[in-house]
Amino acid sequence: MRRTTAWTLALGVGLPLSFAGVGSVLLRMQSARLRRAVDLDSRRRIPDLDLLVDSRLGRFEPLPPADRDAEDFPALAVLGDSWLAGLGVGHRRRTPPLLLARGLSTMLDRPVRLRSVARPSARADDIVDQVHAVLSDRRLRRSRSGAGEARYAVISMGTADLIHPITGSIGIPVLSNAINRLQREGGYRVIVLTCPNLGLPGTPRPLRDVLRRSSRVLSGSQWLAAVSTGAVPVSTNRALAGTSRIGLISIEGRYPSPLGYAQLSAAVLRRIASDLDLPRAVLPGGEEPPANEGAELAHPSGPSGPRTSTLREAPDDRRPAPDPEEIPS
Numbered sequence: 483m484r485r486t487t488a489w490t491l492a493l494g495v496g497l498p499l500s501f502a503g504v505g506s507v508l509l510r511m512q513s514a515r516l517r518r519a520v521d522l523d524s525r526r527r528i529p530d531l532d533l534l535v536d537s538r539l540g541r542f543e544p545l546p547p548a549d550r551d552a553e554d555f556p557a558l559a560v561l562g563d564s565w566l567a568g569l570g571v572g573h574r575r576r577t578p579p580l581l582l583a584r585g586l587s588t589m590l591d592r593p594v595r596l597r598s599v600a601r602p603s604a605r606a607d608d609i610v611d612q613v614h615a616v617l618s619d620r621r622l623r624r625s626r627s628g629a630g631e632a633r634y635a636v637i638s639m640g641t642a643d644l645i646h647p648i649t650g651s652i653g654i655p656v657l658s659n660a661i662n663r664l665q666r667e668g669g670y671r672v673i674v675l676t677c678p679n680l681g682l683p684g685t686p687r688p689l690r691d692v693l694r695r696s697s698r699v700l701s702g703s704q705w706l707a708a709v710s711t712g713a714v715p716v717s718t719n720r721a722l723a724g725t726s727r728i729g730l731i732s733i734e735g736r737y738p739s740p741l742g743y744a745q746l747s748a749a750v751l752r753r754i755a756s757d758l759d760l761p762r763a764v765l766p767g768g769e770e771p772p773a774n775e776g777a778e779l780a781h782p783s784g785p786s787g788p789r790t791s792t793l794r795e796a797p798d799d800r801r802p803a804p805d806p807e808e809i810p811s
Contacts, residue, residue, distance in 0.1 A: 512689040513645075520645050523736060524603035528567050531560075531579045531598035532621070537587035542580070545595060548620040556590055556631045557622045558583050559668070560598040561612040561660070562638030564737035565675060565718065567600040571740045581747040582636060589751070589760055590632060597622055602737070603642045606656040613660045617667050624669050632758065635670035636750055637661075638718075640677035640700050641736075644693065654703050661711040671757060673750055674708040676701040678718035684735045714753055721749035 532545040534555070546552050560566055560579040568577030579598035587594040597619055599612040616622065616635070625631055637660060643653045657674070664670040678701070681694025701719070708715035722730050722738075722745060730742035738746060755761075 509688050509692065512686055516685075516689065517645055519734065520603045520642055520736065523564060523569065524601070524642075526569060526602050528569070528601060529574055531574065531577065531596055532619075533580075533583070533596045534593050535580065535583040535587050535596050536593040537584050538591065538593075542583075542596075545597065545621045548623055550626065552595065552621070553623060553625040554627060554631055555593050555595050556586060557595045557633045557670075558586055558597070559616045559622065559635040559664070559670060560596070560600050560637075561609060561616060561635065562600045562675070563604040563608075563641055564602045565638045565641065565678065565746070566598075566636065567602045567604075567737075568743060569602055569737050570732055571743060576740050576743065578743050578747045581744060582750060585747065585751040586632070586634070586754060589755055589758070595622055600638070604639065605642045605646060606639065606653050609637070609639050609656055609660055613663055617663065622668070632754075633668070633670045634673060634754060635664045635668065636673045636675065637664075638675035640704060641680060641697075644677070644680060644696050644700060653700070654707050657704060658707050658711055661708065661713045665712065672708075672711075672713040673753055674704060674713050674715045675746065675750070676704045676708075676715055676717050676719075678722070682731060682735045714757065716749055716753055718746065721746050 533542040534545050534552070535542040558579075560582065566578050568574070568579065571577055574580055577598075579596060579600065583594045583596040597616060599615050601608060601612075604612070624633070637657075639657060640653060661672045661674070664672050677697050679694060680697040681690045681692075685693060701717070705715045705717070722742065730739055730745060731737075732739045732742075
């Protein structure tokens with residue numbers, strides 16, 4: 483009887499401890515493998531994008547030196563990590579910075595000054611350097627003539643900090659400080675792409691579960707930090723919602739595919755259009771729909787009638803809603 487009780491106690495205590503030990507070792511091995519891959523991403527070369535982009539002429543050229551004429555052009559600064567750098571897109575025309583600049587130039591019908599300092603696998607310390615590089619670039623200086631040109635800064639950070647863990651008390655203040663500096667010293671309207679769900683289907687367990695929980699917490703913290711500092715948060719998860727995400731994430735699973743980059747850029751441009759009170763629904767003939775038709779005009783006029791091309795209306799962009807739930811994986 484005593485021997486049976488002893489064996490029962492041994493199994494009841496020993497088996498859970500054994501499973502916990504195996505899980506811990508497996509998690510360490512998976513994390514080390516992912517960190518090595520992220521470190522390799524950081525060594526991939528991304529071309530500098532210091533350009534004057536004019537969608538009217540369908541071309542871009544090197545950013546001109548600082549002068550009073552160029553100061554009146556809208557400015558766009560792109561800072562961040564792999565989710566804005568444009569890894570694996572094949573051509574710089576398909577990188578998020580150029581997609582954003584071309585879209586902004588089209589909306590404003592003016593050339594746009596673009597400076598992109600986003601780098602793959604950028605961490606919190608790298609964001610500090612990127613902010614300094616943008617603010618010290620005289621080619622992006624504010625107009626001295628008093629022209630109210632549009633100035634936007636798009637920033638994404640946090641994924642590399644989750645994979646190379648740091649405490650949240652470090653990462654969030656870095657984001658808040660970056661937003662404050664860009665707004666105060668550069669006069670930028672800051673748009674924050676929140677941390678995506680890193681617990682992707684291709685990631686093995688238990689690492690997948692850990693990354694999902696951690697990225698969800700960080701995304702919510704970044705959303706609150708953006709709102710509290712007057713920036714505009716854009717949820718990466720919402721931007722990629724409505725699909726199974728097949729084709730939107732690269733095969734490696736650490737950054738978007740070219741299609742994913744385009745979809746994220748469209749989400750950012752939609753927020754900019756809302757911020758500038760520009761039309762977000764356009765009829766086939768190029769006309770703006772009547773205001774009383776609302777923002778959701780995707781219904782045909784008949785069984786074979788024409789459809790409008792539109793974007794769905796979201797809650798007031800100046801009062802961002804709470805960060806949405808992550809995309810089911």
